[in-house]
Amino acid sequence: MKVYLDNNATxxxxxxxxxxxxxxxxxxxxxxNSLHLFASxxxxxxKDAxxxxxxxxxxxxxxxxVITSCATESNNWVLKSIYFEQILTGKKNHIIISEVExxxxxxxxxxxxxxxxxxxxLPINHEGIIDPQSVRDxxxxxxxxxxxxxxxxxxxAIFPVEEIGDICEEYNVPFHTDAVQAIGKLPVDIQSFNVDYLTFSAHKFHGPKGVGALYIKKGRELTPLLHGGSQMGGYRSGTLNVPGIVGMGKAMEQAVDALDYEMEDIREMRDAFEDELLKIEDTFVVTPREKRTPNTILISFRGIEGESMLWDLNRAGIAASTGSACASEDLEANSVMEAIGAAEDLAHTAIRFSLSRYTTQEELDYTLxxxxxxxxxxxxxxxxxxxxPEGHESGLDAHH
Structure with a gap:
């Protein structure tokens, strides 16, 4: 059997x-952007997308x-534009991010x-979440x-973006959130809180790779990252990825339609799977379930290197990960495990299982x-x- 449980990667x-x-x-x-029939x-x-x-x-x-190639481009664009417009000009000199972005x-x-x-x-607490007060401070x-x-x-872990947005509005500081892991897993309504820039990628919610977007609130301007044409209102030059945009539009529609299933059925499957994993002696899960997206488990198995576990799972046809796919070639300790203060013997043991609406109970039973x-x-x-040692000081509670 082949089982794909790396849906936070793609x-x-x-x-x-x-x-x-x-x-x-x-x-x-x-x-x-051409003027002939083929273009029209x-x-x-x-328009529909x-x-x-x-x-x-x-x-x-x-x-x-604004359509981009991915959220990585969108994230780069926001931070570098702020640098060009605010830092380089001497108007401002400081930005704030979390340590686990x-x-x-x-x-x-x-x-x-x-x-x-x-x-x-900004640091995260033992649950893997930042305190909004740290932004104010x-x-x-x-x-x-x-x-x-x-x-x-x-x-x-779901971060308190509404509270952070309120603090930023109070201080008149632009607020950007990387919403890549929120689309299709959580309700996303940018009118319900203060946010100036929001990024996402289609391939995280069953759309194609190579297309993403940046939301920009009216009144907030950005210096283009790519110059050379008038596409996207002059914000982002380059011939439009028509199939990608069409695909992202359909994927967004599908993600919204499937949101209840994701938040209820997938969560129920995830929780049951997690319950069984935690019956294994000396296992540890980061972030309480109610504070997590409904599809994700980051679990550590004491005494087992994450890469070794991945090797065994891969041989069994199971795809999981030790964390971010963008850092998968880096065999250093998991950054989140380090950030929450996990002991050295746990920092290398984290495995991430991330489900999707295509995950089946049969696949989870086999994986277990x-x-x-x-x-x-x-x-x-x-x-x-x-x-x-028994009663170790790990920064996490053991589940037996």
Missing amino acids: TIVDPHVFAEMEPYFVQRYGNP ETHPAL MEKIYAGIHAPKDDSI HPSVIATAKFIESMGCKVTY TITDKTALVSVMWANNETG DMVKKAVERLRGISSTYSYA
Whole structure:
């Protein structure tokens, strides 16, 4: 059996999404910015897709949604534009992010930090969540941007974006949230709280890879990251990815329609699967369930290296991960485990299982059997597990 439980990294393209995209590869392939018939054939589908994307996040028509290649591009764009407009000009000198942002935010923040910007990296608590008060405590009249993700890609922890947005509004500081892990898993209504910039990628909610978006609130401007044309109102140059945009629009529509199933049925499957995993001795889960996206488990198995567990699972045809796919070649300790203060012997043991609406109970039952076999094998050859002290100080509670 082959089982895919790495849906926080990417998702299968929904067959309905693929069917919607297919004509725009071969049949209606004109450049939308040209003036001939081939171009005009793409316009109705693009308009329909953009309407679905706006509706999916409840964006007002006066606000902008700019199509990008992915959320990594969108995140880079926001932070670098703030640097060009606010930091480089001397108007401001400071931004705030969390210490567990996606690598596209962390790396960009470190880049602009090397160029003279002051960066505050907000800590997370033992549940893997930041305290909104930490934003209030660090924001100043020199703060140019606060960027905090909506939901963490590794733990599924849901961050208090509404409270953070209120604080930013109070101090008149732009607020950006990376909503990549929120779309399709949580209700997303940008009119229900204060947010100036919001990013997402289609491939995280059963759309195609290579297309994402940046929401920009009316009145907030950004310096383009890509220059050279008038596409997307001059915000982002480059020929439009027509199939990708069509696919993202359909995927957004499908994600909204399936949201109740995700929040109820998938959560129920996840919880039952997690209950069984936690029956394995010396296992630890980060972030309480009610504070997590409904599809995600980050679990540690004491005495077992995460990469070793992945090796056994992969041999059994099961796809999981040790964290962010963008850092999967880096065998350092899991950054979230380190951030919550887990002991060294746990920081390398985290495995992420992330479900989707295509996950079946049969797949989870099979995975549970394979996990148990892997735990037994790997602990049996471990040189450290038998020496793990009782009542260890791990920063996490054990489940037996």
